[in-house]
Amino acid sequence: MNFVKRAGLSLWARKGRTLITLATFLVISVMVLAGILINGATARAEQDAKRSVGAEVNLDVDMSRMGNAAQLQAPSMDVATVDKIGSLPQVQKYTYSMWDRALLTGRNKLVDGGPKDAMGLGPGGTIGMGVLDSSLLPDFRSGKSTLVSGGHITAADKDKKQLLIEERLAKRNDLEVGDRITLTGNDGKTTGEFTVGGIYRDPRPTTDADPEYGISPANMIHGSVGGLSALGSEGNAQRKVGRATFLLKDADAQNAFKSGAKRIAGSALAGFKLDANDKAVQQMTGPLKSIRSTATLAMWLMALAGAAVLALLVNLAVKQRRTEYGVLLAMGEKKSxxxxxQVLEIVIVAVLALGVSSLFAPQLTQSAGQALLGKEASAAAQKLDSWKPPALGSTGLDQGIDPDDRPVENADPIGEITVALDPADFAAVGAIGIGIGLLATVVPAASVLRLSPRTILTKGK
Structure with missing residues (x-):
């Protein structure tokens, strides 16, 4: 009789053992497939996170190297140096910013209800933030702040007197795009007439103090770097930069860009850091790594336990069939x-288990993985929300607050994954499952079949 037909008859005749073997294979297949699917889903989510922030490098003050509040003096860098860094071949476009005190004059007034006399600005005082390209500011890049009317400040407006003001300040003074505002500089004498080029919306309440400048977000003004620097005490000739953002052409070019920036800036980088948003990626993907490690551990523990059970079942089945093997060998059947x-019987059961598992494992994995990730993301978000910034004007070091622990804004922990089964995943599960089955089958079968038919039949069970 053909051994293929014998395999089918054997599976049918031993229905109980076949169902137990099928159930064992099904558990192995589901767990292994779930682990592979979660690994694939988290890997795709991590790659998306890296794409969203990985191509952006920020030049910012290194607060961990600053002294206490009494010694605090923010470093600055010449605009010419920043422009040279921005001309590196890895850079797609860049922006930088500088800030100074400014006064609204004439009929224009600040929005009421904000922090009182923040940073000693006095009546009519606000913060003028000079930018090269406002579209690259973090709040605009993340979508936290949105443009309501007009346009962003661009490099083309570098030496123009152009402003981007908050929606509430515009309503307070009945300002529209194209209107003009007179600002007075920090010296109280230098004035300049600026054009409202755009109006934006900041979702923060008026009463909230900006964590860095201490003023109401409704009263923050963004202006062209050339226009605002003309109001400063140093004038246009000695523009200084406090921060800059470089958008790279390729996220993988970070190391080359950093090397070029250090070569160009040299000692001017003292007090600054080049942050390639690695912290943002880590903050976003922390929950993903947690569930990946949990799923991988569960997958291998269940696979090993299932393999052990399967090996015991097969070993018992082989011993129960000693007489059958002995008779067939005596009739001239080849051991191979x-x-x-025996291998075919296991493969048939394994294929059935794989087919069944592929029908419901993706949906089951999506539900279980999403529930697990939701808990991890919620716990991570609570930890980030519990972080308290140091008092205004302090680095936090004197309060035992590590500046490096400050959460990255607009980098919320990822709380969703999308599970998708592709042929490569199915092939990997099939290879693992069938490999376990073959190993569990060949070893006990070979130990019996190495004996002669006489020995098998006379030795009995």
Whole structure:
């Protein structure tokens, strides 16, 4: 009789053992497939996170190297140096910013209800933030702040007197795009007439103090770097930069860009850091790594336990079939064909288990993985929300607050994944499952079939 037919008859005749083997294979397949699917889903989510922030490098003050509040003096860098860094071949476009005190004059007034006398600005005082390209500011890049009317400040407006003001300040003074505002500089004497080029919306309440400048977000003004620097005490000739953002052409070019920036800036980088948003990626993907490690551990523990159970089942089945093997060998059947029959029986059961698992494992994995990730993301978000910034004007070091622990804004922990089954995943599960089955089958079968038919039949069970 053909060994393929014998394999089918054997599975049918031993329905109880076949169902137990099928159930064992099904558990192995589901767990292994779930682990692979979660690994694939988290890997895709991590790659998306890296794409969203990985191509942006920020030049910012290194607060961990600053002294206490009494010694605090923010470093600055010449605009010419920043422009040279921005001309590196890895850079797609860049922006930088500088700030100074400014006064609204004439009929224009600040929005009421904000922090009182923040940073000693006095009546009519606000913060003028000079930018090269306002579209690259973090709040605009993340979508936290949105443009309501007009346009962003661009490099083309570098030496123009152009402003981007908050929506509430515009309503307070009945200002529209194209209107003009007179600002007075920090010296109280230098004045300049600026054009409202755009109006934006900041979702923060008026009463909230900006964590860095201490003023109401409704009263923050963004202006062209050339226009605002003309109001400063140093004038246009000695523009200084407090921060800059470089958008790279390729996220993988970070190391080359950093090397070029250090070569160009040299000692001017003292007090600054080049942050390639690695912290943002880590903050976003922390929950993903947690569930990946949990799923991988569960997958291998269940696979090993299932393999052990499967090996015991197969070993018991082989011993129960000693007489069958002995008779077939005595009738002239080849040992290789008997082993092939045993292997075929296992493969048939494994294929059935794989087919069944592929029908519901993706949905089951999506539900279980999403529930697990939701808990991890919620816990991570609570930890970030519990972080308290140091008092205004302090680095936090004197309060035992590590500046490096400050959460990255607009980098919320990822709380969603999308599970998708592709042929490569199915092939990997099939290879693992069938490999376990073959190993569990060949070893006990070979130990019996190495004996002669006489020995098998006379030795009995």
């Amino acid at each position: 064909r008997l082993i092939a029959q």
